[in-house]
Amino acid sequence: MNVLILTDFSAQAYNAARYALNSTPGPSNFYVLHASNGEAAQMDEALSELVGKLKKQPAAKQHCFSALPFSDNLINATRKAVIEKRIDIIVMGASGKNTSNFQGLGGNTCNVVKKVKCPVLVVPNCDFEQWEQLYLPLDLRFPVNTQALQLLQKLPVTENVSLNVWEFDLNNSGANIEDFKSVNYELHRQTLKKESDFLDKFWPEANAKANLIVFFARQLHITEKLLNRLSTVGKRKQNLPVLILHG
Structure with a gap:
């Protein structure tokens, strides 16, 4: 690389x-x-x-x-x-x-x-930990090219790495992203319906279990909303590395 x-x-x-x-x-x-x-x-x-x-x-x-x-x-x-x-x-x-x-x-x-x-x-200010749990939040209102996830195959993940995909269906459309075939990981998916679920459900679990959070650049509004909300509630500190993909 x-x-x-x-x-x-x-x-x-x-x-x-x-x-x-x-x-x-x-x-x-x-x-x-x-x-x-x-x-x-x-x-x-x-x-x-x-x-x-x-x-x-x-x-x-x-x-x-x-x-x-x-x-x-x-x-x-x-x-x-x-x-x-x-x-x-x-x-x-x-x-x-x-x-x-x-x-x-x-x-x-x-x-x-x-x-x-x-x-x-x-x-951020953190030491390297083997990447075993990857967390990927997706806003289904904004399409992404999951081929960008191929980069993950080049990274130093463990043999049994898990990709935890949280799909936010804020319009209640019933849509989902079909193509995760390019990622040879153990895949876990769940759909959430409310914007507040990002802070109330996604973030507590990711903060406790994730070694790496993955975002798509065109969905950086997710990051901004999270960090703004964490600042508001006095929980701004986060020490998880973030991988931002373009796709």
Whole structure:
């Protein structure tokens, strides 16, 4: 796999980079990118130091690393890297130095998720746990291409991984998404009828059991509603990594 790690040299970004070393099933190419209009020599030095630290991690032995300094804005730099390096997945922290805390995510994180068409793994302040329970909420009012789930086959899941699909039929249409054939996981599905069920039913179970939450980028309104509601009720903290797919 080709993995792009975005860093602003914050503690959150470093933790996400460490997490990323465990997020591939075999030897992979890791590209560590920092975009800035600052002095090139300082950026090169900081990136080299970061790559050196990552190479010393126990999970780094099988991987190859490259530093990608860019004198550009983050979105342009990320788009270029995704194309030139044929990136499979982007990894970044949930927030960093330059954070607007918009919807519980850093401003840079939100921009990358919305403006760069590549899967993004968003890592909060957590350690890597083997992915055994994946939770996928779907709003049936907005169609998605489940072929995007093929990326999951490349990720380091356990042999008996479960994909828990929660389909929200808020229009009471009786619809469902038929095609999950591309995912060779143990599949569990349930349908919920009320928007409040997302916080009252989905989130408590996911928070207790999930190792990873999967969203589709075109359904980010689900994430925003959840984080807004958690903030309102004083339960904003969440330490689950989130994989956002485009499809």
